[in-house]
Amino acid sequence: MDVTRLRGIGVSPGIAMGEALLPKRVVFTSRKELIDEAQVADELKRLRQALDRTREDLVRVKDGVADKLGRESSFIFEAHLLILDDPALVGGLEAIIREERARAEWALSKTNIRYERLFESLADDYFRQRRSDVSDVLTRVYRNLEARREKERTPRKEHILVAHELLPSEAALRLSKELTLGVALDVGGPTSHTAILARSLGIPAVLGLRDVSRQVREGEFVIVDGTGGEVIVNPTTAVRREFQDKRERYEVYGRELQKTAALKAVTLDKVRFFPQANIELPEEIGPAIAMGAEGVGLFRSEFIYLRRETLPTEEDHYEIYSKLARGAHPRPVTIRTLDIGGEKSLPQLNIEKEPNPALGLRAVRFSLRNRDLFRVQLRAILRASEGANVRVLLPMVTEVDEVVEVKAVFEDVKRELRREGRAFDEGIPLGVMIEVPAAAALTDVLLKEADFVSIGTNDLIQYFLAVDRSNEFVSHLFKPLHPAVLRLIRGVIQAARKAEKDVVVCGEMAADTLGAIVLLGFGLRAFSMNPIFIPRIKKALRAVECRTAERIVEEAMKLRGAQEIEEYVTEEILLRHPQVFLAGLPAEAPKK
């Protein structure tokens, strides 16, 4: 048997090994089977029955998931039920049967391809992954066209789940804390539902492996290294032993880390810091708090638009924000207004393609051009702020006039709510993201208008160093420890401290051990990151003296290049606080 090693994206940490299980796939037909005019009515009935069965299934799955994982996790099936009842989708299916005189299978297949193309054409990963929600619903309907339905079997023995793709409902049904040891998929990324679910269930997972489902046969032995982003098929005994050792080290380390969630977030010299969570779905709030998050530092509200085909109403927004605010209360929740436009186009709107999307009509620029949409979002955020723990954050601000303009809209929306007698937090803080170098240089001025700043290092570094954050050809040039970047970030933190206003870092740099120590040395106290990194960063910061970090970064700032800085800080920390870097430390946060 040949050993195969495959590289993918580790989306849920840990090491798992066991026998592969490959669920059967539904294959949409590529054949257009025609029917007579007289059969059309029957075919429409057949489709309607399948839709009804699917609705029953979804309700059943939703309840099952709510029992197994909590109500928050079952939210996705509410979304699926909405997709299922969408008149445009159902009407479209019926129209194909009627107008093309074709079988329902063909209608579903054609519609699926149409949506696949639509989502594939979107440049943004997160948006592309939402394709699976529509596909999931259509697959279920397809399966339900058969009168005798195959019962969804859940496996009874421990296994590594290997598949091309797991649709959200399949993920929720098939991933079992007890039996699913690990997950390996051809497609998917860190923000896919499978990734989120695997993380919250603590199941190691590697996605984006391209062809793992073709490389592995049922029953073969597979190792899934969710920390290193690797899958090994038919490993030799020596490799198995190597990973067993690694797993043991990892488990000991994991247990240690989990304990840190309950510990106080203070450095060795008792300086208080605040680990917070970056999340995209309201159901992530519970697991984030369990990881030690002291609030949500960044809620990426884009997802609300992605999970649906129509524009979200104020009530849709409100339901999500109030769920978040209640779930986190009394901890703060920072809701970032729509960060979209440019390459991240909204499927619901006809956004024109721009020649240079990264520098285009995006984020707050988009919101200011689309006031009606913006007002709907602001109204919902305000209404959810009743418990006084909600903050608003504006993405991609470049100049102070944008903040002034947003504030005028915000005040107007507040007046409207007052007139309607609706309660909201009158003191709701409004913050600005520092993601454009110009904004960084203007921090003091911006803070005359805003209540806090949040540094988005992913975009800030991209724009400051002129290095595309998602282009692998230049990823070696994306350097958070570049001295120019450090000067810029230090300046922002110092300006905020001088103005006695809050400053948070919510880019990936906060989730990197060295990055976090440097930021601590600059005076940063609030670190917002993907919740899975919180225990490790918390442990690292608890193991250093803030005084030492300050001294080290002061010296480091005299150095000329990122590599020198990295080596210097690592050596100094190793010398003084070696506990920061434990042996067998899980991989660092991805550098975006």
Ligand code: PEP
């Ligand atoms: C950032 O740019 O650093 C950030 C946190 O925002 P996003 O990753 O959503 O662009």
Ligand code: MG
């Ligand atoms: Mg950004």
